[in-house]
Amino acid sequence: MDRLLLSHGGGGEETYKLINEVILKYFGNPVLSSLEDAGLFEVNKKKLAFTLDGFTVKPLFFKGGDIGKLAITGTINDLLVIGARPISITVGFIIEEGFSLKDFCKILESMKKEVEKNEIFVAGGDTKIVPKGAVDGIFITTSGIGEVIYSGISCSALREGDLIIVSGGIGEHGACIMAEREGISMEIDLESDCATLLPILMPLFESGLEIHAMRDPTRGGLSATLYEWAYSSKVDILVEEEKIPVKPQVRAFCEALGFEPYHLACEGRVVISAPETSAYEILKILKSFEYGKDSAIIGRVIKKSDSPKVILKTLYGVERVLENASGELFPRIC
Amino acid sequence: MDRLLLSHGGGGEETYKLINEVILKYFGNPVLSSLEDAGLFEVNKKKLAFTLDGFTVKPLFFKGGDIGKLAITGTINDLLVIGARPISITVGFIIEEGFSLKDFCKILESMKKEVEKNEIFVAGGDTKIVPKGAVDGIFITTSGIGEVIYSGISCSALREGDLIIVSGGIGEHGACIMAEREGISMEIDLESDCATLLPILMPLFESGLEIHAMRDPTRGGLSATLYEWAYSSKVDILVEEEKIPVKPQVRAFCEALGFEPYHLACEGRVVISAPETSAYEILKILKSFEYGKDSAIIGRVIKKSDSPKVILKTLYGVERVLENASGELFPRIC
Secondary structure, eight states: OOBOOGGGGSSSHHHHHHIIIIIHHHHOOHHHHTOOSSEEEEETTEEEEEEEEEEOOSSSEETTEEHHHHHHHHHHHHHHTTTEEEEEEEEEEEEETTOBHHHHHHHHHHHHHHHHHTTOEEEEEEEEEEOTTSBSSEEEEEEEEEEEOSOOOOTTOOOTTOEEEEOSOSSHHHHHHHHHHTTOOOSSOOOOOOOOSHHHHHHHHHHTOOOOEEEOOOTTHHHHHHHHHHHHHTEEEEEEGGGSOOOHHHHHHHHHHTOOGGGSOOSSOOEEEEOHHHHHHHHHHHHTSGGGTTOEEEEEEEEEOSSOOEEEEOTTSOEEEOOOOOSSSOTTOO | OOBOOGGGGSSSHHHHHHIIIIIHHHHOOHHHHTOOSSEEEEETTEEEEEEEEEEOOSSSEETTEEHHHHHHHHHHHHHHTTTEEEEEEEEEEEEETTOBHHHHHHHHHHHHHHHHHTTOEEEEEEEEEEOTTSBSSEEEEEEEEEEEOSOOOOTTOOOTTOEEEEOSOSSHHHHHHHHHHHTOOOSSOOOOOOOOSHHHHHHHHHHTOOOOEEEOOOTTHHHHHHHHHHHHHTEEEEEEGGGSOOOHHHHHHHHHHTOOGGGSOOSSOOEEEEOHHHHHHHHHHHHTSGGGTTOEEEEEEEEEOSSOOEEEEOTTSOEEEOOOOOSSSOTTOO
16 A cells, blocks of 8 residues: 555554554554554553543434534543543644634534533644645544543453443434435434443442443444454354344445445444443443433353454354454544 | 634633633642642542643754654653653553654654653553544643652742742744744754753652742743743742853844744753742752753742732843733744
8 A cells, every 4th residue: 555545544454454564563562553542651650541542523413412412422432441440631623714603613612512421521622724625624533531430441451251242222322414514315214322421430439330341332333343352362252133232223224325334423422341240230321311311232252262352143143254444435424 | 812823822821721711720720720730639548640741843843853852851751850760651542544654754753763762661552543634643632640859849839038039041942943944044043942841850859859849931932931821820020131051052043033032942942930049059969960950040029919910020120011921923843
């Protein structure tokens, strides 16, 4: 390859390669190379988590949220899934000359709401205005710092026998954005699941229940998360189609357009790998919240493997390899 | 105003207004409202500094550096000028589809060099690839975390009688970028001053000498820094033209194009406000380094003021108000 392609940013196979074969060649260090959603390090014997995410979603405003809400919840979720309580965030805007101040204020208002709801504060930021055409509207980058309150969560910690849990319907954010962008009107409404995981994850951390891995399946969807885990932990994972929660409207959208719901981004869901001894208790806690009421155990880690893969047991009982997200289907989804 | 204009990102008067009248309305909190280059807060009784900066410079490669070097040194400098030793950084790329992998690797290589030179590590990051036309080439956002080792530096801490020190020639980055971008060929070479301030500032912190304020004069140049200080500390500041170091080629560039060198960005200089009792010692330390050899005391805080302003004593001995950077002269300078 001599050019960067949309697929390199898709969150699936090519992104994994770009990170491993290019970026880690320059920035490789034990913290970064663990490929978690946030880097961990100690300051004064306190373990901190540090993360950053860029947001280029189009359209800026969508059912269930906007780029501002996404930029705060996305970074908060990246801290949470490594076991950290979010403390503070910094915010960078890159804005096209002539952008509407009213829209900017609407975005700021959404961010403010999430900042308050999650009891964090904005420690700093930066605003760049670039000439017309240098950026399409507004891009936001947020960085977050949190204090690790639950240790040991890692994408390389999956063990044979672990059960895989998901906290609700998958693919809702991806389907919503695609539908809005492409002007596909559906009879049934699609709404982004964009939300902070704080209310459902803090009680989990406090429960002390054993958790091995945890991730919010954003770009590349459920399949990209499962593949990252399979690769990092060198295991085969089996998930059962009939157990994976997919809302009817997401399923209808996927059938109409020929997508797999497993490749569509979520922005308010968490996938958890936990031993059987704690998985059912975890499920109970998740289900006790309105936002986690559709939580389900969707599969398990079947064995150690030298050629890690994710297997899908279909509705018809057939087992097939679930393909990882690949190609350039979904640019600017988040 | 109902649209965001280039001037709102210029670093001068309009940026100050956008931050104070719009952004702080939503995100106002004691940390952010102090308007420092980095936010300060305590974790486990250790004071941390947290900052973020976006980089949209054009051209990407210029004499003395590139967008990658700038993205690391800029964020490191923002930590240093608040008295913090940089610990770690997170990096976000937003890249246009089709961007050259070779150029991307050149940028990564520059970043790697600065990361190593400054003994920090990359804790995380994000890479988004957006469709052709959604961004002009590549934008980088970096966020940094540091440990405060020198307390009390603040833009509201200037006192009557303080001397103002600058660590070298001003305006070199701004002049270099403008000249390269506009294809203005000069007989004398212009080179960006883009560099980390770590080597000259760590010895200063270790010296324990009294420092009141410290800032790297990037967007908006020396005048924007002096105005932010004047506004925050409610003082009048006087600087003397004949004492301000400006390289002949920068002066020639400014004369040819009708710019004030005081409005041109620096990317490797620091401005310091310190009491007379420590200012001469500070100057001695700065001058002991090759990179600080042109350091100079350029003026002083003349008095408390209800209508804060910066006064320039010109080469002809006349005193006039130095105008703050304003308007949309220099987009995409950093």
